[in-house]
Amino acid sequence: MPETALQASLDPLGIWAAPPETAVAFNIGGSETRVPIRRIPLPSSSDEARAFLTAQARTVALTHQHLDRAARELALVGPPEQVSFSATDELLAQKNTLANTIGELCSPVPYAIQFKSDSEEQETRQGWLDLVEQVRQAVTHYARVRTELGSAPIGLTTVSWQGDLQTTWAASVGLDEMQVHLNAVQVALNSRMEMVRMVSVVAAGVANILLKAALPGGQWMLLPAVYKFVRDVLQQLRKPPQRKP
Amino acid sequence: MADNNLQQAVAKFADQLAVKVSDFANDIATLEVYTFTTPPGEIPTFPDKPNLANLSQDAKTSTALRAYTRIAFDGDMVVWLPVNDAGVVDKSVWDLHQTMVQQAMDNRKAMLQSVSEAASSALKALGVAK
Numbered sequence: 001m002p003e004t005a006l007q008a009s010l011d012p013l014g015i016w017a018a019p020p021e022t023a024v025a026f027n028i029g030g031s032e033t034r035v036p037i038r039r040i041p042l043p044s045s046s047d048e049a050r051a052f053l054t055a056q057a058r059t060v061a062l063t064h065q066h067l068d069r070a071a072r073e074l075a076l077v078g079p080p081e082q083v084s085f086s087a088t089d090e091l092l093a094q095k096n097t098l099a100n101t102i103g104e105l106c107s108p109v110p111y112a113i114q115f116k117s118d119s120e121e122q123e124t125r126q127g128w129l130d131l132v133e134q135v136r137q138a139v140t141h142y143a144r145v146r147t148e149l150g151s152a153p154i155g156l157t158t159v160s161w162q163g164d165l166q167t168t169w170a171a172s173v174g175l176d177e178m179q180v181h182l183n184a185v186q187v188a189l190n191s192r193m194e195m196v197r198m199v200s201v202v203a204a205g206v207a208n209i210l211l212k213a214a215l216p217g218g219q220w221m222l223l224p225a226v227y228k229f230v231r232d233v234l235q236q237l238r239k240p241p242q243r244k245p
Numbered sequence: 246m247a248d249n250n251l252q253q254a255v256a257k258f259a260d261q262l263a264v265k266v267s268d269f270a271n272d273i274a275t276l277e278v279y280t281f282t283t284p285p286g287e288i289p290t291f292p293d294k295p296n297l298a299n300l301s302q303d304a305k306t307s308t309a310l311r312a313y314t315r316i317a318f319d320g321d322m323v324v325w326l327p328v329n330d331a332g333v334v335d336k337s338v339w340d341l342h343q344t345m346v347q348q349a350m351d352n353r354k355a356m357l358q359s360v361s362e363a364a365s366s367a368l369k370a371l372g373v374a375k
Contacts, residue, residue, distance in 0.1 A: 125251070132258045139265050139360055157345075161265070161360070162272045163353025165345055166279035168308060178341050182348065189352050196359040203255070203366035210373040219374040220251040 012131050012198060012231060013063050014238065015056065015191045036137070037144040037156075040184045044150030046176045053183045060190045063234065067194060067201050070233040074205030074226065077102070079213045094232045101225040105215050121224065128202070128227040135199050138192050145188040147181045155181040159189060202227050252374070255367050262364035269357060273318060278349050280312040280327070280342045311335070312342040316350075 011017075020036045042049035073091060077098065085095050139161045146156045154177045157167040167185075169178060205226045210219055313325035327338040 128251070129254055132254055135363065136258055136261055139262065159349070159352065161356055162269060162276075163349045163356065164277045165349040165352075166277075166281065167345060168281040168283050171282045171284055175337055175341070182341070182344060186348065189348075189356075193355055193359050196356075196363050199258075200359070200363040200366045203363070203370045207366065207370040207373045210370070220255075223251050223255070223370075 012127060013191065013194055014234065015059050015063060015194075036141060037146055038188050040145065040147045040188070042147060042149050042180065042184070044152075046149065046180055049149055049180045050183070053180065053187055056187045057183070057190070060187060060194060062238070063191075063194050064197070066234050066237040067197050067230070069237060070230045071201045071204065073233065074201065074229070075208055077205070077209050077212070079106070091233055091236060094229055094236060097232070098225060098229045102209060102213055102222070105219075105221060106213055124224045124228045124231075127231070128224050131195065131199060131227070135196050138195065143189065143192060145185045147184045149177055149180065154178070157181070157185045159185075198230060202230055205230070252371075256371055259364055259367035259371055262360055262367065266357070266361050266364055273353075275318070276314075276316045276346075276349055276353060278312075278314045278342065278346045279310060280338065280345065281308045282311050282338075283308045311338050314342065314346050316346075 016038075020038050022036055042052060073095065079102075085092055085099075089095065143159045143161075144156065145159075147154045152173075153170050154173050155167055155169045157165060159165050167181075169181075173181075202223070206219075206222050209222060209226070215222070310325070311327040313323070315323040327335040327342070329335045
């Protein structure tokens with residue numbers, strides 16, 4: 001996939017407000033190339049930067065829990081004739097949508113998956129393909145994380161997927177700022193890990209449903225539906241709980 | 246047709262991850278962590294692993310290697326310690342470097358697990374789908 005297409009896709013986990021940028025990289029020999037880089041602009045105060053990163057780390061940790069929940073729910077999905085959900089289930093709408101899709105795919109008559117519109121179906125399908133491409137790139141290329149406090153660069157860390165790590169510090173930065181950069185790197189790496197997990201959860205969910213429900217054809221139509229389920233579950237669980245009247 | 250595209254994307258993805266996991270067995274022999282410093286505003290982006298032998302000849306940046314750790318999984322370890330102008334170990338840089346070594350080890354373990362699970366799940370889905 002061209003880099004521009006990857007950049008245009010939104011973060012399916014909803015952790016980062018902006019997609020990775022590209023930057024010029026210098027070979028030691030002097031040649032230049034463009035590489036993807038996660039630039040993390042932070043408030044100029046170390047305390048505010050730490051608070052922002054703590055909130056981001058919490059979002060990543062919650063995403064981990066929410067993906068676990070989505071995986072558990074997908075493991076419980078069975079054949080359409082065995083579907084029954086509690087009316088008070090916070091994921092009722094998402095489960096109903098997925099169950100309807102599975103029911104339609106199990107039907108011997110021609111089916112039409114229950115997306116709201118063709119554009120939603122296209123968007124979901126493309127979202128899945130973009131996610132797969134992002135994960136593929138994550139294990140193909142080095143992850144680069146660059147932090148800035150205000151407009152001042154602190155450091156740049158490059159990580160191979162095997163874990164080799166190189167960090168370059170701006171010489172004048174203090175220990176506090178260095179720690180902020182290390183925290184930012186950890187948040188970025190953890191969010192990359194959750195992106196990989198999201199693919200696992202979707203693929204394992206599809207495999208589980210296919211094992212339990214006899215689909216006469218179009219098994220791969222299940223993929224965007226399960227991806228949509230996982231994405232919608234993340235969105236739903238991220239919402240603050242509603243107060244009872 | 247769209248069905249085929251999705252299937253092909255998953256098949257390609259699973260194949261590539263499986264190759265990555267397989268390659269990992271060869272690459273896991275060592276773990277390297279580099280710590281550099283550079284003048285403010287001149288943080289360079291290296292496209293791949295820096296070549297230590299050439300680094301001193303690098304005219305494009307003023308990057309200086311301050312600490313380096315290479316851990317071989319047979320137990321051998323190479324460590325370059327950072328020293329200040331007086332030749333004393335720069336503890337602040339060294340402490341941070343050690344934190345990064347731990348971070349690199351933890352990240353390697355977690356990433357291998359995540360990628361292995363993703364490849365396994367994708368291959369399972371491919372196997373179940375006809």
